[in-house]
Amino acid sequence: MIKRSFYYLWGSQTISNIADIIYILSITVLVFNSSNSLMQTTLIPLFRLSAQVVSGLVAPIILSRFRLTRILLFSQLGQFVIFTLLLLYLWTVPGQSSFLFIFVLVFGMSFLDGWTNPARNALVPRLASGEGLMRANGLMAVSDQVVRCAGWALSGIIVAWLGTLSTLVIASCCYLVAATVTSVIRDPLEHQKSGSETPTSAASPAAAEPKGGYWKELGEGWQIIWHNRRIRSLMIVDSIDTIGGTSWLGVFILAYVTQVLHKDASWWGFMNASFFSGMILGGVLVVGLVKRLQKNGYLYMLGALFVYVLITVVFAVNTIPAAALVLFAVSGLPVQMAGIIRRTLLQTSAPAAQLPKVMAGIDVLTNLTFGLSLLFLGWYADRFGMVQVYLLAAAMTTIAVLIGWFYRREFQDSEQADYPTVTDERVSS
Structure with missing residues (x-):
C-alpha cells in the first residue's frame, strides 16, 4: 500500500535532484571558465563533501527534534534562499566574483542537503507498507538513476544554450517548486502523535528520547x-x-x-x-x-x-x-x-x-x-x-x-x- 503523500515526496525529491545537477554543473562551468584553474574547480566537490560529512554528524539531533517533513521543507527552502543570494551576487558583480564567497554558499547548500537523504529514507516506510514499500524504493531508485543518467547531458546542453546565469535561474525555480510540493506531504506518524494525548514515541522505552545530552x-x-x-x-x-x-x-x-x-x-x-x-x-x-x-x-x-x-x-x-x-x-x-x-x-x-x-x-x-x-x-x-x-x-x-x-x-x-x-x-x- 502506497499513500498519496509518497508521490508528493517522490516528485519533490526528483525535482530537487534535477536542481542539484543543474546547479553543480553550472557552478563548475562558471568557476572553471572564470579561473581557468582545475585546482580551484576541484574545490567545489571538496566543499560539498566536507559539508555533507559535517551535516551527517549533527543530523541525529536535527532528526530527533523536528518533523521529517519540516526538515525536508526547511532544507529545500534554505537551499532556495542561498541559491537566490548566489544569483544576486553573480548578477551584481559579473566577472569579479569572489570564489571564496561562492564556495561558502556551496558549503551552506550542501550542509542543508545532508539532512535530506536520511529524512527521505526514514519517511518512505511511513508512506508505504507491505509490498508497497519495496515498490516505493524501486520507484525512488529508478527516478534517481534517470535524473543522473540524463541530467548531466541535458544540463550541459542547457548551459551551452542559455548560459550559466540563466541556467542557475532554472535551478532556483526547481528548488522552489520542490519545496512547494514538499509542503503538502503528510507524515502519518506525526499525525498520530498530534491526534493522541500520549505521543507514539513514548509508547516504549526504546523509542523514548535520550536523557544524556x-x-x-x-x-x-x-x-x-x-x-x-x-x-x-x-x-x-x-x-x-x-x-x-x-x-x-x-x-x-x-x-x-x-x-x-x-x-x-x-x-x-x-x-x-x-x-x-x-x-x-x-x-x-x-x-x-x-x-x-x-x-x-x-x-x-x-x-x-x-x-x-x-x-x-x-x-x-x-x-x-x-x-x-x-x-x-x-x-x-x-x-x-x-x-x-x-x-x-x-x-x-x-x-x-x-x-x-x-x-x-x-x-x-x-x-x-x-x-x-x-x-x-x-x-x-x-x-x-x-x-x-x-x-x-x-x-x-x-x-x-x-x-x-x-x-x-x-x-x-x-x-x-x-x-x-x-x-x-x-x-x-
Missing part, C-alpha cells in the same frame, strides 16, 4: 545499528561490498578503458551510459517483481550480489570493448536490485521513531567506507593494475555474500517494524 543523542543511532542484529548484518555486508564496489567509480572506469580496452575517453561515456541503463532496468524489474521479491528479499539480495560477482570476474579478464560495454550494462541490474532490497530491509528492521537516527548513522558509515575505499583502491590500482582491482572487487563481494549467508536466519521471520498508517488519507496500491 547531545553526545548521547548523537551516538544513539550507532548504538541501535550495533545492537540490532539485522541492521548490523546488513551494514557488514554493505560495507564489505562497498570496498570493491568503489571500483565502478568513473575514474577507475576511465583507467580500465584506456589500460585494458585501449580505447579513448569517448568509451568512458559509453560505459557510464550503459551502466546507468542497467541500473534503471534493475529498478524497473524490482517494481515489476515486488510480490516475488518481498517474500524472500534477503536471499534475493544475496543472489543478486552473487550474480554481480560472476559478471565482475568476466569483466575483469575481458579485453573486447563491445563485450565490456554489455557486461557493464548487465552489472548495473543486480547492483540496483541488491541496493533496493537492502534499503527496504533496513527500513523494516527498526521502529519508525528510531529510523531517522539509524539512517543518519548509516549515511555517515557509508560515506566513510566509500572515502577510505577510494583511497585504498587508488593505491591498489597504481600498484597492481585495473584487472586486479576488479578481481579484488569480486573477491570482496564474495566475502560479503558468505557473511550474509551466515546471518540469513536473522531474516527468516517476517516481523517488521510497526509503521503507523492513517485512515483519512486516500491510498493507492
